[in-house]
Amino acid sequence: xxxxxxxxxxxxxxxxxxxxxxxxxxxxxxxxxxxxxxxxxxxxxxxxxxxxxxxxxxxxxxxxxxxxxxxxxxxxxxxxxxxxxxxxxxxxxxxxxxxxxxxxxxxxxxxxxxxxx
Numbered sequence: 001x002x003x004x005x006x007x008x009x010x011x012x013x014x015x016x017x018x019x020x021x022x023x024x025x026x027x028x029x030x031x032x033x034x035x036x037x038x039x040x041x042x043x044x045x046x047x048x049x050x051x052x053x054x055x056x057x058x059x060x061x062x063x064x065x066x067x068x069x070x071x072x073x074x075x076x077x078x079x080x081x082x083x084x085x086x087x088x089x090x091x092x093x094x095x096x097x098x099x100x101x102x103x104x105x106x107x108x109x110x111x112x113x114x115x116x117x
Contacts, residue, residue: 014097015039015090019072022089027078034075042071 013036020035049067054060073083 012036012039012043014094014101015043017097018090018092018094019086021093022086023076025089026082026085027076029076038072038075041075042068045071 016032016036016039019038019042020030020032023029023031023035045067046064050060050064053063056063069080069083069087072086073080076083076086
């Protein structure tokens with residue numbers, strides 16, 4: 001149980017780092033704590049919407065992604081385009097960090113709070 005919580009916390013911090021980078025570049029917001037909360041809320045929304053609708057072919061994954069984008073759009077200034085940009089940069093940033101950590105043998109290739117990683 002403790003090990004799972006540690007993995008969750010580290011994954012959440014890595015996911016939040018991606019959101020922080022995306023928000024810094026796209027909307028010039030520098031608040032890592034805000035990014036952590038966004039990653040946590042985004043992960044919960046992703047899981048809930050995925051549980052109820054993720055099984056629907058094509059529509060389910062689109063609804064899950066749209067719900068995640070809605071969280072980012074709600075939490076950061078700008079509109080849907082900026083939310084998509086933040087999410088895309090978050091995803092790329094997390095991939096880079098996870099690749100480096102996996103290459104060094106520190107962690108597996110996954111993070112909480114950024115979809116698809």
